[in-house]
Amino acid sequence: MTHTTPLRTLAACAALCSSAAMAHVTLPAGGAAAGSEYDAAFRVGHACTDAKATTGVRVQLPQGFTLIQAQPRQGWTLAATPGEVSWKADSAQTALPGAERAEFIVRGKLTDKPGPLYFKVLQSCDVGSADWAQVPAAGSTEKLALPAARLDVLPAGVAAVDVRDAWVRQAVPGQSGTGAFMKLMAPSGARLVGASTPAAGVAEVHEMKMEGDTMKMREVTGGLELPPRQTVELKASGLHVMLMDLKQPIAKGGSIPLTLRFEDAKGVKSSLQVDVPVGAPAGAATESHGHMHN
DSSP states (O other), rough: BSSSSHHHHHHHHHHHHHHTTTOOOOOOOOOOTTEEEEEEEEESOOTTOSEEEEEEEEEEEOEEEEEEEOOOTTTTEEETTTEEEEESSSTTTTTETTTOEEEEEEEEESSOOEEEEEEEEEEEEEEEEEEOOOOOTOOOOOOOBBBBBEEEOOOOOBBOEEEEEEOOOOTTOOOOOOEEEEEOOTTEEEEEEEETTTTTEEEEEEEEEEEEEEOOOOOOTTEEETTOOOEEEEOSSSSEEEEEEEEEOOOOOOEEEEEEEEETTOOOOOEEEEEEEEEOOOOOOOOEEEEOOO
């Protein structure tokens, strides 16, 4: 899927590179709005080479991120200065086992200038350490062995929401409606309040659910809540974007532009345009919309 905003394309690429190596210390994909307060939730797991547990995490705060508060962890000692935050396990019993993952959270105020910020993280273990501190050269697509955690600071109006696995069901000539499906994750939380596409006269967020023995579909009023750092899946026979009054056939193998509109907890509006491929990816549920409106 291609975001029409270049910065969003870079964000998607960064997320893909991070997910390819699960041992990396990462921030949630989706970015954050310039000038906003942001909870940097560092996802840590998979202890260092030959180690069984993570015993310490130290984060260097870049220029462009002003510390507000670091979140304590039970059984760990927290230390913070304007430029650095660290957590150290009080004992082997409270260390983070290598098979588990956990969040280490720092709240801060972001710069008003859009662009990437890199947080260098030193992960200490019962054996050795891993220094996640490599920053890519400008314009480089090289995969780094020990990349720093990246945050994309987004310009005003661009939604801080990660969109994955989006697709739309094909529609033959004469068919009036179809559905679009995807996974949404907002690092700071948001509500999906609307959608639009030139391929349809109406695009609404709908929900399908059983009422007695009948499957019914209704518009989600007030918007769809996206809790912070939680993935909400829009799928067949569940939540989805319903496209009605189709203006063209939706042919498999093509794509349609879809604009998603969001609001944050303060009512600030933003949007994100994605190119959604037609046709379900392998393994996706593809039930038809054979249900009733109410």
